[in-house]
Amino acid sequence: MDVNPILLEVFKNKLSSVSEEMGVSLNRTAFSPNIKERRDFSCAVFDSNGDMIAQAAHIPVHLGSMPMSVKEAIKDFEFKEGDMVVLNDPFKGGTHLPDITIVAGVFVDGIDKPVFFVANRAHHADVGGMSSGSMPLSTNIFQEGIIIPPLKIVEEGKINENVFKLLLNNVRTPYEREGDFKAQIMANMTGIKRLKEMIEKYSLETVRFYSKELMNYSERIMRKTINDIPDGVYSFTDYLDDDGISKENIKIHLDLTIKGDEAILDFSKSDRQVDGSINAVYAITLSAVLYVFRSLIKEEIPTNTGILRPIKLITKKGTIVDATFPAAVAGGNVETSQRIVDVILGALSIAIPDKIPAASQGTMNNIAIGGINSKTNEPFAYYETLGGGMGATPYSHGESAIHSHMTNTLNTPIEALEYSYPFLVKRYSIRENSGGVGKFLGGNGLIKEIELLDDAEITVLSERRKLAPYGLAGGGSGKKGRNVIISQSSEREMPPKFSAKLKKGDIVRIETPGGGGYYKVKKT
Numbered sequence: 078m079d080v081n082p083i084l085l086e087v088f089k090n091k092l093s094s095v096s097e098e099m100g101v102s103l104n105r106t107a108f109s110p111n112i113k114e115r116r117d118f119s120c121a122v123f124d125s126n127g128d129m130i131a132q133a134a135h136i137p138v139h140l141g142s143m144p145m146s147v148k149e150a151i152k153d154f155e156f157k158e159g160d161m162v163v164l165n166d167p168f169k170g171g172t173h174l175p176d177i178t179i180v181a182g183v184f185v186d187g188i189d190k191p192v193f194f195v196a197n198r199a200h201h202a203d204v205g206g207m208s209s210g211s212m213p214l215s216t217n218i219f220q221e222g223i224i225i226p227p228l229k230i231v232e233e234g235k236i237n238e239n240v241f242k243l244l245l246n247n248v249r250t251p252y253e254r255e256g257d258f259k260a261q262i263m264a265n266m267t268g269i270k271r272l273k274e275m276i277e278k279y280s281l282e283t284v285r286f287y288s289k290e291l292m293n294y295s296e297r298i299m300r301k302t303i304n305d306i307p308d309g310v311y312s313f314t315d316y317l318d319d320d321g322i323s324k325e326n327i328k329i330h331l332d333l334t335i336k337g338d339e340a341i342l343d344f345s346k347s348d349r350q351v352d353g354s355i356n357a358v359y360a361i362t363l364s365a366v367l368y369v370f371r372s373l374i375k376e377e378i379p380t381n382t383g384i385l386r387p388i389k390l391i392t393k394k395g396t397i398v399d400a401t402f403p404a405a406v407a408g409g410n411v412e413t414s415q416r417i418v419d420v421i422l423g424a425l426s427i428a429i430p431d432k433i434p435a436a437s438q439g440t441m442n443n444i445a446i447g448g449i450n451s452k453t454n455e456p457f458a459y460y461e462t463l464g465g466g467m468g469a470t471p472y473s474h475g476e477s478a479i480h481s482h483m484t485n486t487l488n489t490p491i492e493a494l495e496y497s498y499p500f501l502v503k504r505y506s507i508r509e510n511s512g513g514v515g516k517f518l519g520g521n522g523l524i525k526e527i528e529l530l531d532d533a534e535i536t537v538l539s540e541r542r543k544l545a546p547y548g549l550a551g552g553g554s555g556k557k558g559r560n561v562i563i564s565q566s567s568e569r570e571m572p573p574k575f576s577a578k579l580k581k582g583d584i585v586r587i588e589t590p591g592g593g594g595y596y597k598v599k600k601t
Contacts, residue, residue, distance in 0.1 A: 078282070078283075078286050080287075080290050084283075084287060085287060085290060085291065085294065088284070088287035088288070088291060089131070089291055089378075089379050091275060092122055092130055092131035092288065092291070092379065093131045093132070093133065093379060094271075095122055095131070095195070095268050095271045095272060095275075096120045096121050096122055096131055096132050096133035096268070097120075097133045098267055098268070098271060099120035099133070099195065099197060099264040099265070099267050099268040100116075100118065100119075100120045100133045100197075100264070102260070102263055102264045102267040103118050103120065103197055103199065103260050103261060103263070103264035104116055104118070106256075106259070106260040106263050106264075107199070107256065107257050107260040108252070108253045108255075108256025108257055108260070109201070109202050109250075109253050109256070109257050110202075110459075110489055110493050110494065110497050111200055111201075111202045111460050111461065111489075112199050112200070112257055112260070114487065114489050114490060114493045115461065115462075115486040115487050115488070115489050116486055116487055117136065117199065117200040117462075117486045118136070118139075118197060118198060118199035118200065118261075119132065119133065119136045119139035119143065119197065119198050119199075120132070120133050120195070120196070120197040120264060120268065121133070121143055121195070121196060121197075122193060122194075122195055122268065122272070123144065123147050123193065123194040123195070123196065124193060124194075124285075124288055124289075125190065125191055125192055125193060125194070126148075126151075127144055127147040127148035127150075127151050127194060128144060128292065128381070128382040129143065129144045129147075129380075129381050129382045130193075130288045130291060130292065130379070130381050130382075131291070131379045131380070131381060132379075132380050132381070136198075136483075136484060136485050136486065137364060137365075137367070137368040137482070137483050137484075137485060138172060138361060138364045138365070138368075138410055138411075138414050138483040138484065139172065139176060139198045139364075141360075141363055141364025141365070141366070141367035141368060142170060142171070142172055142360035142361060142363060142364045143170070143178060143196055143198055144170070144382060145169070145170025145360045145363075146164055146169065146170035146171055146178045146180070146196070146198070146360075147170070147178075147180050147194055147196050148170065149164065149166075149169040149170050149227055150162040150164060150178075150180040150227045151180075151194070153226075153227040154227060154229065156182035156190070156191050157182075157232075157233055158182070158184040158233065158234075159231065159232070159233040159234030159235075160181070160182060160229055160231060160232055160233060161179050161180065161181045161229070161230055161231035161262060161265060162179070162180045162181075162227050162228065162229055162230065163177060163178070163179050163180075163225055163227075163228055163229075163230040163240070163244075163258075164177075164178055164180075164225050164226060164227045164228065165177045165178065165204070165223075165224070165225045166224055166225060166226055166227075167218070167358045167360070167406045167409075167410075168358060168401075168402050169226065169227070170360050171358075171360065172198075172358070172360060172361055172364075172406075172409075172410035173212075173221070173406050173407045173408075173409065173410040173411070174204050174206070174211060174218070174221050174222040174223065174224065174225075174406075174407065175200050175201050175202070175203075175204050175211050175212070175222065175407075175460070176198050176199070176200050176201075176410065177198065177199060177201055177204070177225065177258075177261070178196055178197070178198040179196065179197060179198075179230065179258075179261045179262060179265060180194055180195075180196040180265075181194065181195050181196070181231075181265040181266075181268070181269060182194055183195060183268075183269050183272045183273065185273070185276055185281055188281075192276070192281060192285070193272055193284075193288075195265050195268030195269060195272065196265070197261050197264045197265060197268075199257060199260075199261055200460070201248075201254055201257055202250065202253065202458045202459065202460040203222075203248050203249045203250050203254070203447065203458035203460075204221075204222035204223050204247070204248055204254075205222040205223045205247040205248050205249070206220055206221045206222035206223075207220040207221070208445065208447070208534060208536050208576060209249060209445060209446065209447015209448065209456075209458045209459075209533075209534055209536075210445020210446065210447055210458050210459065210460045210536060211407065211445070211458075211460075212354075212407045212408065212411075212443050212445045212460065212536055212538055213354065213407060213536055213576065214321045214322070214353065214354060214536065214538075214574055214575070214576050215353075215354045215405040215407060216322065216352050216353065216354075216405050217403045217404070217405050218402070218403045218404065218405055218406060219403060220405065221354065221405060221406070221407045222247070222248075223244065223247040223248070225244070228240050230244075230258070230262070231262060236262075241255070241258070244258070249447060249456045249458050250456055250457065250458050253458075272284075291379050291381060291383070292381050292382055292383035293383060294378065294379075294383070295378045295379055295380070295381050295383035295384050296383035296384065296386045296387065298374055298376050298378050299370065299374065299383070299384045299386070299387050299388075300338035300339075300387045301338070302370075302373050302374050302375075303335060303337075303338050303339060303340050303370075303387055303388075304337060304338040306335045306340075306425075306428050306429055307335065307428055307429075308335050308336055308337070309334075309335060309428065310332060310333065310334050310335075311332075311333045311334075311335070311424040311425070311427045311428045312330070312331065312332050312333070312424060313330075313331050313333075313420050313421075313423035313424040313426075313427070314328060314329070314330045314331075314420070315328075315329055315416055315419050315420045315423060315544075315547070316328055316329070316416075316544055317329070317355060317397075317412065317413065317416050317540060318540050318541070318542055318543040318544055318573045318574075319353070319543070319572075319573060319574065320351040320352060320353025320354070320355050320574070321353040321354065321355070321408075321538070321572075321573070321574030321575070322351070322352045322353040323351070323352065323353070326543070326544065327348050327351060327355070327397055328346075328347060328348045328397075329344065329347045329348070329397060329398060329413075329416055329417060329420050330344065330346040330347050330420070331343065331344055331420045331421060331423075331424050332346070332424075333421070333424040333425070333428070335428060338387055339387045339388070339389070340370070340387065340388045340389070341388075341389045341391065342366055342388065342389070342390050342391065342421070343391040344362065344390075344391065344392045344393075344396070344398045344399070344417075345391055345392060345393040345396070347392075347393075347396045347397050347398050348396065348397050349395060349396055349397070350395055350396060350397055350400040350401065350404050351397060352405070353405060353408070353574070354405035354406060354407040354408045354409070354538070355397070355405075355408040355409050355412050355413050355538070355574075356397060356400035356404040356405060356406050356409045356413070357397060357398050357399070357400060357406070357409035357410070357413040357414060357417065358399065358400055358406055358409065359392060359398075359399045361398075361409055361410055361413065361414050361417070362390065362392060362398045362399060362414075362417055363385075363390055364414065364483070365414050365417040365418050365421065365483060366385070366388060366390055366417075366421065367380075367384060367385055368418065368482065368483060369418055369421045369422060369425070370384060370388060371384055373425075373432070397409075397413060398413070398417060407538070408443070408538040408574070411441040411443050411462065411483075411484070411538065412440060412441065412443070412538055412539070412540045414482075414483040415438075415439050415440055415441065415482055415483055415540065416439060416540065418482045418483060419436050419437075419439050419546075419547075422434070422436070423436075423547070426549055430471070430549070430550065431471050432471075433549070434467070434468040434469060434470045434475070434549075434592075434595070435468030435469050435470075435475070435513065435515075435519060435546070435547060435548045435549040435552055435555075435592060435593030435594060435595050436468050436546035436547045436548070436554075436555065436592065436593045437465070437466065437467045437468045437475070437481040437482055437520075437546060437592045437593075438464075438465030438466050438467070438481060438522060438541060438546060438555065438558070438589055438590040438591065438592060439540055439541045439546050439590065440465065440539050440540035440541050440558065440589070440590065441462035441463070441480075441483075441484050441539075442462055442463035442465065442537075442539045442558065442587055442589050443460070443461075443462055443536075443537065443538040443539065444459075444460070444461050444462075444463070444535070444536075444537055444585070444587065445458070445459065445460045445535070445536045445537075446458075446459045446498070446500075446527075446529070446533050446534070446535045446536075446585075447459065447533060447534055448499075448531055448532055448533030448534060449531065449532075450498070450499050450531060451499065451530075451531050452499065457497075457498055457499070459494075459497075459498050459500070461489050461494075462480065462484055462486060463488070463523060463525060463587055463589050464478045464479045464480045464481070464488060464522075464523055464589065465478065465479075465481070465520075465522040465523065465558070465589035465590050465591065465592070466478070466511060466512045466519050466520035466521050466522045466546075466555050466589075466590060466591035466592035467479060467481045467519070467520040467592045468513075468519055468520070468546065468548075468549075468555070468592040468593045468595070469512070469513070469515060469517035469518055469519050469520075469548075469552060469592060469593065469594050469595035470517065470595060471517070471550070471595055471596070472517070473517055474512075474517050474518045474519075474520065475512055475517075475518065475519045475520030475591075475592035475593075476520045476592075477507055477512070477520040477521040477522075477523075478507055478508075478520070478521060478522065478523040478589075479520065481592075491505060494527075499529065499530035499531040499533075500527050500528065500529065500530060501527070501528040501530060502525070502526070502527055502528075503526040503527070503528050503584060504524055504525065504526035504586075505523070505524070505525050505526075506523065506524050507521050507522075507523055507524075508521050508522040508523055508524045508556070508588055508589065508591065509521060510556075511555065511556035511588075511589075511590065511591030512555055512556070512591035512592055512594065513545075513546070513548040513552050513553035513554050513555045513556075513591060513592060513593040513594030514548075514552065514553035514594045514598060515548060515550075515551065515552030515553055515593075515594025515595050515596050515597065515598060516552070516594075516595065516596035516597070516598060516599070517552070517594060517595040517596060518594055519546070519548065519552070519553075519555045519591050519592030519593045519594045519595075520591060520592040521591050522555075522556065522558065522588060522589035522590050522591045523588075523589050524586065524587070524588050524589075525586070525587050525589075526563075526584055526585065526586045526587075527584065527585045528582065528583070528584045529579055529580070529581055529582065529583050529584075529585070530581060531581055532578070532579065532580055532581055533578075533579055534576065534577070534578050534579070535576065535577055535578075535579055535585060536575070536576045537560055537571065537573075537574065537575055537576075537587070538573075538574050539558060539560060539573050539574065539587075540558075540573060541555075541557055541558050541573075541590040542557055542558050542559065542560065542572070542573035542590075543557065543573065544557075545557045545590065545593075546590055546591070546592055546593045547593050548593035548594040548595065549593060549595050550595055550596045550597070551596055551597025552593055552594030552595040552596055552597065553593070553594045554593055554594075555590050555591035555592045555593050555594075556590060556591045557590055558573075558587070558588055558589050558590040559586075559587075559588040560572070560573070560575065560585075560586075560587055560588075561585075561586040561587075561588070562577065562579065562583060562584070562585060562586075563583065563584040563585075563586060564579075564580065564582070564583045564584075565582065
């Protein structure tokens with residue numbers, strides 16, 4: 078079959094739209110504010126081998142790693158029509174335990190194996206563990222929540238009640254979790270329906286052919302993009318503030334080799350994995366690589382497995398970027414992934430300085446608060462990440478108070494927050510003058526103050542509280558973030574990562590970092 082460029086474009090949009098419609102279904106049917114308001118989820122379509130064909134414009138840290146989870150599900154189970162497999166194990170393609178993936182096969186008449194797969198991953202606001210929100214200052218993965226190996230949550234179209242009971246008995250908010258799980262199942266059903274319609278209209282052979290060609294097309298464009306980068310070895314080092322257990326900085330180092338139309342990223346000189354919960358598994362590092370190199374491409378191509386074919390990732394097992402079991406990993410997904418991006422962009426800024434922005438805020442500012450709601454006498458578990466400043470570019474100022482890089486979520490509306498939790502939002506504003514100085518200014522962070530209306534426990538995992546986001550070409554660093562607890566008798570500045578028990582009336586204030594500036598300001 079010859080490639081018809083018009084049909085290639087048609088299938089690029091059709092397959093991406095399947096993922097997008099799955100996301101709409103998940104968004105509209107989910108129960109938790111984290112999914113229905115912040116849209117902390119991702120959806121994608123895969124071929125029969127588990128290679129990603131197309132994705133929606135969702136969360137980069139989810140999407141780059143999801144193919145590894147899909148392949149684990151395929152390896153562990155022989156799918157039948159109507160089966161769905163659930164898993165969250167970070168050492169089997171997951172990211173951290175709150176990110177739960179559900180995989181489903183797409184079948185057609187006359188073939189007893191799936192011809193495609195659909196999958197979605199959603200961040201659940203609680204999956205058990207030692208602290209509400211399941212984002213603890215842990216020292217091993219067993220403290221972080223329930224570890225789900227590949228299990229059939231749906232068998233031949235019927236929910237496996239025993240698996241469902243096991244999952245819901247290990248979380249603080251089972252009613253909310255049940256609603257979110259069922260929303261994920263419905264999202265996959267939406268994807269299956271749309272793919273079957275496409276196959277019926279165009280034939281299985283045609284859909285398979287153009288799925289393969291879309292991956293080949295993305296590979297060609299990626300090779301062309303890499304080929305435009307000057308050959309050489311470009312090295313860059315940046316640091317995480319600490320791991321929440323010790324106060325030492327943690328090094329992430331990259332040697333980036335560009336040779337023709339191929340790139341080699343060697344992270345093996347990075348520090349060893351740590352006691353705290355900011356270890357990143359291999360899947361997270363791969364996601365960061367995919368995100369950065371996809372961002373270099375100007376063309377409107379589908380984001381799929383083909384992009385990674387010209388790229389080789391080298392890590393060393395047991396390091397901060399390729400942690401081994403049973404390392405604590407809750408924060409690796411959200412914090413270390415951001416620093417890995419900063420390091421890759423830092424190396425590329427040496428190779429192609431006119432195309433790379435200064436550092437963005439470099440953190441997701443994770444807040445998890447849980448307790449008992451006195452009005453309902455029911456447990457609650459709140460989780461949110463906060464936006465900050467984006468780095469300036471060689472041509473423009475950075476955006477302010479926005480989620481950047483490995484996260485693509487929305488800010489939770491104040492009304493939704495106060496409706497769902499015993500909170501009063503006292504302040505939600507731009508953090509003025511927090512962006513780095515320069516000809517082009519870094520974007521500003523934000524300030525959020527939440528008053529607790531009930532006693533609760535809080536965990537915060539954040540970065541760039543000690544080491545500021547870097548500027549480029551003489552631009553200034555962004556302002557470092559701050560975590561503050563305000564009670565009736567005191568105002569305490571807290572470390573980058575902390576856990577505390579708070580009283581009714583206490584106020585949590587998070588000031589997020591600004592982005593780095595670009596170019597030195599010329600004196601007049």
